Amino acid sequence: MHVLITGGSSGIGAATALAYARAGARVTITYNTGADRAAGVVKRIEEEGGQAAAVHLDLEDHATIAPAVAQAGEVDALVANAVRWGTIMPNSVPFEGVPAAEWSAVMHANVVANALLVQAVLPGMRRRGFGRIVFVSSGAGEEGLPGPGAYGTAKMALHGMARALAWDAGKDGVLVNVAVAGLTLTERERPVSQEALDAIAARTPTRRLSTAEDMAALILFLGSAANRNLTGEIIRDGSNAGRSSHVA
Template identity: 45%
Template sequence: MDYALAGKIALVTGASGGIGGSTARAYAREGATVAVAYRDNVDAAKQLAEELGGFPVHYLLEEPESAFGEVADRCGGVDVLVTSAVKPGAKRGPGTPFESLPADAYAGFLDDNLTGTLRTVQLALPSMRQRGWGRIVLVSSRVVDGGKPGREIYGAAKAGLHGFASSLSWDVGRDGVLVNVVCPGMVEGTAGLPPDAVAGECARTPTGRLSTAEDVAEAVLWLGSGANRNVTGQALTVAGGR
């Protein structure tokens, strides 16, 4: 399959994570120059960028402007944006009722993760519109549809991406920009997953296994490439049929 990515500039946020790293590798494999966005782990970002022939970019959800300044200085702008960065927080513990959460327990999380992602997309769009071509893939979560105890605020932030993408597609589609969402389920190899949770999830999944980070990355790659010619405003779940 021709993904039509040779010579394109792809910015992947959250590239130090399993899905982000696999996605960065997938884009590099198809000929894109990858800006490997990192928050804290500069050494890992430099190592990955060197492996892929790309370059590291310092990226903060709460202040994404500097990352785009770096990309603009090197390449003039981005053709593909993949947002997989998440700033942790706002997880409700067992025995703590939702109504007991103070506003500052979730307002900051929503601002960093949802508002920060929206601002990141705003910064990516000018160069895409100018070039008459662009692809945006927002990494969400199956939590939006399936729910998970204690993850109400996380679910709210990720659900916001779905409404955002479906409406933004009307604004950018005629400029050649397609925007979609990918929703991974539980991913194989995630740190801290207890064996019984993995076994239970596999038993409830039609394919009988968890998705790998590579499975998710391939879905992101297709949606965020020239092989995707007219799919926009959609959310694709990658969870083995769940």
């Protein structure tokens, strides 16, 4: 099994790369600005006896997509995890203050680039009669997030893309699903206090926030042969706290 993981240089993508490698897969990760971080992930996998490579891919520059996929070679699984965050902080900018250019940039990078990425890997999956595609989404799409909505809107577009693709490619053995992360603890610094994190955790079913490794385990299941016939589904990780009004 050869998996291509976009945004594998940090966070959930890096943890997912390690999880796949530990399960015996050959891994290719993409990075944008984090060539050194990506090299670190590759080194760690190799030190553990796995096979890994890193290629450059910029969601904002669609011309980088085909060369990245060509460099990776034929892939059995695609994890579309990379994200151009955009302006998502709550209340930082009112909805009407988000310029058209920001909407276009977020859609261009987080929706159109992922469609092009799928177009690049799908013919090979169809030919081999096997493929797994996992889109990494966010509770910010379904539940909403105070502040600009472009990020959440783009994530919801991926849900539609996954459902359409599931019907399009299922007959060829390609299963397509969405793994929805809630607030997930990664090494990235975030401007959220520990008190706020604790409050969000208290509203989740398990009373704890997921780690990148928790998300990686979900993605690995959806995006491997262990997933035998689940497709077109939107699977929410336990870190999603949005629908918890019944929790005191």
